[in-house]
Amino acid sequence: MVLKLSTLFLRTLREDPVDAEVASHKLLIRAGYIRRAAPGIYTWLPLGLRVLGKVEAIIREEMNAIGAQEVHFPALLPREPYETTGRWTEYGEGLFRLQDRKGADYLLAPTHEEMFTLLVKDLYNSYKDLPAYLYQIQNKYRDEARPRAGLLRGREFIMKDSYSFNIDDEGLEEAYQAHRAAYIKIFARLGLEILPVFATAGAMGGSKSEEFLHPTPVGEDTFVRSAGGYAANVEAVTTIVPEDIDFTDAPAFDVKDTPDTPTIETLVACANEVAPRAEGAWTAADTLKNVVLAAKLPTGERRLVAIGLPGDRNVDLKRVEANISSHLETGGEVELEAATEDDLKKHPTLIKGYIGPALGLDNAVLGLEGSSKILFLVDPRVVSGTSWVTGANESGKHVFGLVAGRDFAWDGTIECVEVHAGDPAPDGSGPLETARGIEMGHIFQLGRKYAESLDLKVLDQNGKLKIVTMGSYGVGVTRAVAALAESNHDENGLVWPRNVAPADVHLVVTGKQAELFEAAQKIADELHAAGVEVIYDDRPKVSAGVKFSDAELIGVPTIVVIGRGLADGVVEVKDRATGERTDVAVDTVVSELIALVKG
């Protein structure tokens, strides 16, 4: 392939587009890879399409290598399957909906679990047909509230999504691991640094899930990692549970007057005044903060939940949301917010600012067994034997030395506090630090949620119908192009890794003599014959400076300059990434370039 710049459909821009913030967005527009068609929706120009194609090819190879088979669904889908699984409404405003001329509802697919499930149901009936791995590379549509950063978060984007179908959990685990390994290979081949982080399954259901994050400051996802190699989504971080403490010799609790102390800060100050202790001043960490939240259940019910946590910590609502469903009999997605004044009024035993779990096991307030009948969950740091300063359920009074397990009980523990930099990693690999990343891929063990609601069953060895278990696995393809641009550029433009670059070699002619163009054309032809992809800047009346700038902006890894050196029989070979230039004899340049590209 030889792309001649004199005819290539391309216009590079000298200035950054005003609406672009991040480097990948600016450069992909300026270098003529993409154009904006609508907010979060982009047109792919010839150069961009070439990069996209190369990324897709790598993904295809690795998916095929694990035995996955490619199919292709429509993006325009009927309402019914999504109605069956509840996602027609669950997806809310994020879904592009439209109607045909008869008024029938359609949607532009945000993801294809339903369609894959129905396709397998359509064709397969026996355990002998399984396992099956199917995938597609296809446009997805999500009406994002705020598309941003060019290709990084679009309303139309390309995703590779695959789905595994197995008869049992062992098979699902195998499928999951196969995809996980394939993803690691894909990102390695793309040259994208990737961190698999544990994620919570969230509303997708299922048990196990990992995100593949590309660490970069422009990323939208916050995660934590340790020097020792632990990495996880904030929602999925677990706390190291301390050992229980023997409370045999602990002094009895003591209720004290602590007037005007509705906050932890005022309480700590007051505690040091009314009850100074020998071991050092009271701190927020000695207090047990009891926060009342209101949970909106899938049933529509609004239910209060109390969370007990050390006073030096704050509740992270997202973490609570991610972890609370196992404590509720309803399951499904739960929305949480702080309880309002009205909520508290319905429970007169709860005195705002002075809420406490109990004054002795027989005198419980919080908890399903307590007088409030409110579910009481505690942070895992609250273990049996720990002693706390906390509310005495009476205005202006707190209780000191209230011992967990002896004086109060709880209904369960939950990961609920904000994770701070410096907290220990759960695997003991050191303190955590927070970082930002782009979600490049996500793998889920879906389990039987979709198969169940869409009735995907096959006969097992015993002739009995069994629900199939599924996994779903996604790679953001357009997002990968953006991430590649983001991590491969300098102040002059893009710097593509060789295996995704729009071409292997960028030939530049400087000068106007016919011999220069003839020599360049010859080199281009010979490279082409050897299977090397060439961009050839044959524009006759464009100055050298413009050609150099364009070459650097476009970012092909090897730039060859045919110019004044030709009189001495040499051309210049320049490495885009390092800037290193070498003069190479014109007679050997083709073979050297072939070696460079194929090597």
Next chain:
RNA sequence: CGGGCUAUGGCGCAGCUUGGUAGCGCGCCUGACUGGGGGUCAGGAGGCCGUGGGUUCGAAUCCCGCUAGCCCGACCA
């Protein structure tokens, strides 16, 4: 959905305060020069000034409404 900003040739912007023939740079077209880092000169093409209403002899400019876009936040299997 909250907060901030913006809307004027393909792109980037000025003009608006103080109403009076719509301008600059880049890009595009013609020609000449130049020819290794976005070069020079001359001549061109291209604009319902987001949209609807109002004030006025006259509105890009003043007033009211609407719409769209961008950024931050909320949201984001």
